[in-house]
Amino acid sequence: MNIETTKTATTQLLNEYYQISTQAIPTQRAKSEWQDDNKRGFFLGIIQEGETSHTTQLHDLLAANQFAEQQEFSTKVQLADSEHPRTFIDEMFEYYILPFHKNYNSSSSCHTPASSRAPSRTNSAGNISNVPKESELSHRDLKNAVEERDVACLFCWEGNKRKLQGAHIIAQKNIGVAYNESPILLRAGLAQKHQVQNGLLLCSGCHIEFDSLKQYVDVVDNKLVVKVVNETNDPTSEKHMNWERAVRNLRALRIANEEDWARIDNRQAVESNGEMALYFVLGDPTLQPNRDALEFHKTACLIWRMAGGAESDDEYCPYDDDGCTPVDYRSKSIEKWMDSSATLIIENVQ
Known part of the structure; x- marks a missing residue:
């Protein structure tokens, strides 16, 4: 089947499993209170916005009638671990x-997990001066590299160094689920998590929005632009008004900071096409953010929107630049799930 036929067939299978007729994006609520419309919206997000391999594998899972088996397996896990159903x-x-949905505890001083420790023999930072050429990079290395490349927050142009952070595009939250970070990096052509190409220089506020899947980077007219996720398809709703307000506020911040940076690269707060472009003071194209990684994050944002949002989850330890021991209270249950035959695989290199 071609991908359009697969999408249609998968939607029909979801109708059979959930028996839900609504096509509207569900009302946002806490994930712990999700109803069937949220679940449908989540799967529709995979079908409509996910990669072809995601849609195909979801279809295969449903067509093979493994959905019910997985639900039964999860019930067994729930019985085995009643504290974390x-x-x-x-x-x-x-x-x-x-x-891609990270909200760290207030005591956290670092906004990305420790390195995956994947070996690398490549020069992952090019001609950036303060990054080691051949070593396992750290989060501090990434922050130094994006500071030299970007100078100010890429989204709002905040230039106060005390407010700036090195944000990862591809980064795994400290939860032991069936998600393998290294193959996702490999798919994007990255050797290490802390490469400059997997980083963005963001202020603390924009970093939170990016990690919470509220903002993403898109490509328009071959330029990287920042966009704010619109969580609703109802232009009369309060959510839509909040989205309009968020866009206005971001534009206002860029306009307020424009004078500080326009002398460097003639940047415009808003392009003629209405988009808010990203500017890199260090213009080497080989050091710019990896577009495959950005596309992966964008897809996550759009699927999140289709599902109606989710609450944050802080049941993990914060990291510093030297790393710390993560708390994996569900490791045994998740290992069982990962070993089951019906798991979806998202790390195939394409």
Whole structure:
């Protein structure tokens, strides 16, 4: 089947499993209170916005009648761990979305997990002066590199160094789910998580929005632009007004900071096409953010929107630049789930 036929067939299978007729994007609520319309919206997001391999594998899973088997398995896991009940929709949500939905505890001084420690023999930072050429890079290396490349927050142009952070595009939250970070990096052509190409220099506020899947980077007219996620298709709703307000506020911040940076690269707060472009003071194209990684994050944002949003989850330890030991209270349950035959695989290199 071609991809359009697969999308149609998968939607029909979801109708059979959930028996839901509504096509509207569900009302946002806490994930712990999700109803069937949220679940449908989540899967529709995979069908409409996910990669071809995601849609195909979801279809294969449903067509093979493994959905019910996975639900039954998750029920067994729930009985085995009553303190942390699990359902198949929880596993699917964490599989596709949670790695990009990070809200760290207030005591956290670092906004990305420690390195995956994947070996590398490549020069991952090009001619950036303060990054080691051949070594396992750290989060500090990434921050130094994006500071030299970007100078100010790429989204709002905040230039106060004390407010700037090195944000990862591909980064896994400290939850032991069926998500393998290294192959996702490999798919994007990245050797290490802390490469400058996997980083963005963002202020603390924009970093939170990016990690919470509220903002993403898109490509328009071959330029990288920042966009704000619109969580509703109802232009009369309060959510839509909040989205309009968020866009206005971001534009206002860029306009307020424009004078500080326009002398460097003639940047415009808003392009003639209405988009808010990203500017890189260090113009080497080989050091710019990886577009495959950005596309992966964008897809996660759009699937998240289709599902109606989700609450944050802080059940993990914060990291500093030297890393720390993560708390993996569900490791045994998740290992069982990862070993089951019906898991979806999202790390195939294409």
